[in-house]
Amino acid sequence: MDFEHKPVLFEECIENLDIKPDGVYVDGTLGGAGHSSAIYQKLGEKGMLIGLDQDGFALETSKKRLEDQNGKGSLIFANTNFVNIKSVCFENKIACVDGILLDLGVSSHQLDEAERGFSYNKDAPLDMRMDRRQKFTAETIVNEYSKEEIKKIIREFGEENWASRIAEFIVQRRDEKRIETTGELVEIIKAAIPSSARREGPHPAKRTFQALRIAVNDELGILSKAIEEGVNLLKPGGRFCIITFHSLEDRIVKNEFNKYINPCTCPSTFPVCVCGKKKLAESVHRKPIVPSVKELEENPRARSAKLRVLEKQ
Incomplete structure (x- = not known):
């Protein structure tokens, strides 16, 4: 490519x-x-x-x-x-x-390359690594961090008002099965944010994806x-x-x-x-x-x- x-x-x-x-x-x-x-x-x-x-x-x-x-x-x-x-x-x-x-922006190529997992518009593995040599990915955070740790990342790095609720929904879903794709995470975020709050502004997953990317790469x-x-x-x-x-x-x-x-x-x-x-x-x-x-x-x-x-x- x-x-x-x-x-x-x-x-x-x-x-x-x-x-x-x-x-x-x-x-x-x-x-x-x-x-x-x-x-x-x-x-x-x-x-x-x-x-x-x-x-x-x-x-x-x-x-x-x-x-x-x-x-x-x-x-x-x-x-x-x-x-x-x-x-x-x-x-x-x-x-x-x-x-x-x-x-400091994510390149257009990285966003468009679905398997990198940076985009909330494309279903792909939950990756988000800038450096593919590292083992730590967004999937690690979503499935292995505590609810409080996830909430802190989303709130501080994404400045997301619904951080607590999103973290709660993530933990509930992963109790049923491991969250492995960006598509699954987007569904969880949409379910966590009330429809009234999703009608205006950017894509509901934008801030959470930004937060995870920052955390994965220690930006x-x-x-x-x-x-x-x-x-x-x-x-x-x-x-x-x-x-x-x-x-x-x-x-x-x-x-x-x-x-x-x-x-x-x-x-x-x-x-x-x-x-x-x-x-x-x-x-x-x-x-x-x-x-x-x-x-x-x-x-x-x-x-x-x-x-x-x-x-x-």
Whole structure:
């Protein structure tokens, strides 16, 4: 199966990375190489692109696409999660980089590939692993976690108002038989949420599926660590671009970026800073960048995307 993925906020990302021909750039979520293809085209002979992806199929497909471009710069690929960005760079004797891009959305390919289990619109095994080498899946959570643990995951990671009732219905159903498919889970969620609450808003299973995907892949825990590693890798003037797709991710990015933009821990009542902590970065834009009306018309999956950009001092 081919890997097609329409990159979100494409022009905005390329512009804000401020790509230098001799720079070193990391795409921590290589996907279908949508963003990376444009980055690579802007590099000269001394430039370098490092592509990371924990999805082996995505990595191999994008590696071929980029190599077929016959670009001038060097290419390095690693089949790993972006949380390992620093170790990948050090293994390749790269001490610092000029730019980092993370696109945290599930790729169109992963959603469309039914057997991956990411989509609530297609019946498939309850999987949801970004990295198919790991054994832990959504099926493990649904069938082996306690009702309280399931409720916590759905409430905190999915911000689902009906988390308690959904968890209760899941436990009742699995007492009868193990829940093995996305279709079975969707039926349970629909039964748990009253019909009056299902008439408006997104698909009733959207928040629960989001929550399970985040839990399976430890997305939020990984994100905080990756931002710290990434900022440490950036050269002065280097840029960190992160695209998020829901409020939990965006909150983490905003808070982690703020640690470098405004690290002062002094009480607001103090007339001057006495903690001695110096700012290490600036926010390139006061507010996150969101898709244009034109992009939303062409790609509805971009509707919740936000781009935040940090520049290291």
